[in-house]
Amino acid sequence: xxxxxxxxxxxxxxxxxxxxxxxxxxxKAVVALSK
Numbered sequence: 410x411x412x413x414x415x416x417x418x419x420x421x422x423x424x425x426x427x428x429x430x431x432x433x434x435x436x437k438a439v440v441a442l443s444k
Contacts, residue, residue: 413440
């Protein structure tokens, strides 16, 4: 499983715990690392 898939699967729990801002930052980091 890729990190991106893991993030999408975990989106609900992460978003509820840390907020969409945190999730957005994590996704940006994953996108940057995947390039």
